[in-house]
Amino acid sequence: MVSRFYNFGPGPATVPEPVLNKAREDLPEWHSSGMSVIEMSHRGKDFVGIAEHAEAILRELLAIPSSYRVLFLQGGATGQFAAVPLNLKRDKAKFAYLSTGLWSEKAIAEAKRYGEVQIVASSKERGYTAIPSRSDWNIDPDAAYLHYTANETIGGVEFQSIPEVESLTLVADMSSNILSRPVDVSRFGVIYAGAQKNLGPAGITLVIVREDLIGHAHPFTPSILDYKLQADNGSMLNTPPTYNWYLLGLVLEWIKEQGGIPAIEARNIRKADKLYAAIDASSFYSNPVDPAVRSRMNVPFLLAKTDLEKAFLAEAKAHGLVNLEGHRSVGGLRAST
Ligand SMILES: *Cc1c(COP(=O)(O)O)cnc(C)c1O
Numbered sequence: 001m002v003s004r005f006y007n008f009g010p011g012p013a014t015v016p017e018p019v020l021n022k023a024r025e026d027l028p029e030w031h032s033s034g035m036s037v038i039e040m041s042h043r044g045k046d047f048v049g050i051a052e053h054a055e056a057i058l059r060e061l062l063a064i065p066s067s068y069r070v071l072f073l074q075g076g077a078t079g080q081f082a083a084v085p086l087n088l089k090r091d092k093a094k095f096a097y098l099s100t101g102l103w104s105e106k107a108i109a110e111a112k113r114y115g116e117v118q119i120v121a122s123s124k125e126r127g128y129t130a131i132p133s134r135s136d137w138n139i140d141p142d143a144a145y146l147h148y149t150a151n152e153t154i155g156g157v158e159f160q161s162i163p164e165v166e167s168l169t170l171v172a173d174m175s176s177n178i179l180s181r182p183v184d185v186s187r188f189g190v191i192y193a194g195a196q197k198n199l200g201p202a203g204i205t206l207v208i209v210r211e212d213l214i215g216h217a218h219p220f221t222p223s224i225l226d227y228k229l230q231a232d233n234g235s236m237l238n239t240p241p242t243y244n245w246y247l248l249g250l251v252l253e254w255i256k257e258q259g260g261i262p263a264i265e266a267r268n269i270r271k272a273d274k275l276y277a278a279i280d281a282s283s284f285y286s287n288p289v290d291p292a293v294r295s296r297m298n299v300p301f302l303l304a305k306t307d308l309e310k311a312f313l314a315e316a317k318a319h320g321l322v323n324l325e326g327h328r329s330v331g332g333l334r335a336s337t
Helices: 017-026 046-062 076-088 102-111 227-232 242-260 259-282 306-318
Strands: 068-073 094-099 115-121 146-151 170-173 190-194 205-210 300-305 333-337
Touching: 017 242, 046 068, 046 242, 046 259, 068 076, 068 227, 076 102, 076 170, 076 190, 076 205, 094 102, 102 115, 102 146, 102 190, 205 227, 242 259, 259 300, 300 306
Parallel strands: 094 115, 094 146, 146 170, 170 190
Antiparallel strands: 068 205, 190 205, 300 333
């Protein structure tokens, strides 16, 4: 593998080369099992071992308390946009959401199908380049939960700390920044993430849910989105995405080998600092985001002469740097790290 690009795509995203090489080694036959992981029964001893190993490393990396269940589901983060309101509604009428970008908007639109959404605060009028300050939030204490998008992948806006919400259940979409910085899981009711940004392959979705929130799903909840049915069945209510689960485990092993989240975070800070410093020092590149909440994961930028974008992308590609286009909904450029 000598001709690999530097892939700045947000997700599916670049995977560490040692992980790809390990997967290649294991592909035809996993550990003298006589078959590929792709071919194994999900209920067999070998695959159950692979699945449990992935969960164990994740629990270690994030120091997940024993009062939380870890689920490996399908349907992506988008599936969780529905699963969260359906599982957490109980007898409450409202869901509270912070609106900080296009992924927040999508989560809100889905939640509205299942109840009334209260927008706690929004940075829409500022073009989603900021996070509304905590003193301006208007939280209904009777909401079922407060949901926020920890990192807005498109706008490049990232919460730098966990919001203070007193006794309200906190839910976070961490699709594009999970494992990039330490996080105190005990502050959350639910954390979810599609895997294709920070955890490996598309097609598997991580859900970390506090035990007391399990078992109260709305009766219309599809079985595959029901946290209790999935928790009771080891995330194997139906056939899980076995190969993706295995690949996710390899990525977690690699992160552990690097020194865990502190080492990964240090790397992320170095990369983001370099990028923002280059942008800020230049009169040609610019980044519109409030510096206090700039994302370490996704760095959107504009050229002083927007008509040079095509030439920029072509020359970047000639240097082996690809997928630097901004999201199709906002244009511009973006480097996802
Ligand atoms: C990519 C992304 C999603 C959507 O994920 P899917 O797995 O494609 O459903 C949701 N939220 C955030 C923050 C994302 O970056």
